[in-house]
Amino acid sequence: EELGDKNGIAINLGNIGNVYAEQDNMFRRRGDSMDVSGNCRKALEYFFKALKMREEIGAKNLITTTLGNIGSLYSTLKRYKEAEEYLLKSLAIAEEIGSLDDKHIANKILSDLYSQTNRYQLAWEHYKQYSIVKDTLYNEEKSKDIGKLEAKREYEMAEFRHRQEEEEQQRVLQETVERRENLQYTAILIALFI
Numbered sequence: 001e002e003l004g005d006k007n008g009i010a011i012n013l014g015n016i017g018n019v020y021a022e023q024d025n026m027f028r029r030r031g032d033s034m035d036v037s038g039n040c041r042k043a044l045e046y047f048f049k050a051l052k053m054r055e056e057i058g059a060k061n062l063i064t065t066t067l068g069n070i071g072s073l074y075s076t077l078k079r080y081k082e083a084e085e086y087l088l089k090s091l092a093i094a095e096e097i098g099s100l101d102d103k104h105i106a107n108k109i110l111s112d113l114y115s116q117t118n119r120y121q122l123a124w125e126h127y128k129q130y131s132i133v134k135d136t137l138y139n140e141e142k143s144k145d146i147g148k149l150e151a152k153r154e155y156e157m158a159e160f161r162h163r164q165e166e167e168e169q170q171r172v173l174q175e176t177v178e179r180r181e182n183l184q185y186t187a188i189l190i191a192l193f194i
Contacts, residue, residue, distance in 0.1 A: 017046030
């Protein structure tokens, strides 16, 4: 805030919201009887602050993530109408900007949401999209891994060739030194003989 870094502020607001949402999830998993809705309200409060700031700066990739976080939290709270609204907005922007990660997450949560609300055709459609994007992400990751392996192999081959060249240069230098020493010894023996 002191620096006026709206992007940094928005990221931190979103992260604070994520902490509250994760605390809520942790309490729900443990079955704690404490009022977890307070954490949800705080998480939503920070998510909406982050969303407003991200909209001001026009960071569509961050807007998509924040909309997805809001939709996911509403889904957890079983506020399915609001969840659907925010998740569909997130999905639309993700498709517009080509964000596979956000498409992957939004389709998965929407599939679960539609399944929980007995809208099985929509659940199936979003699950198919989720699977397609998951496969695409997996293939991209594997392509990157293959690229890294190829680069590593090329580097190792270049290193191997470099070592071979150095060894060959050392061998030639050693032969030259030995030949010179042999000539010197021969010259000394001839001189002594004469």
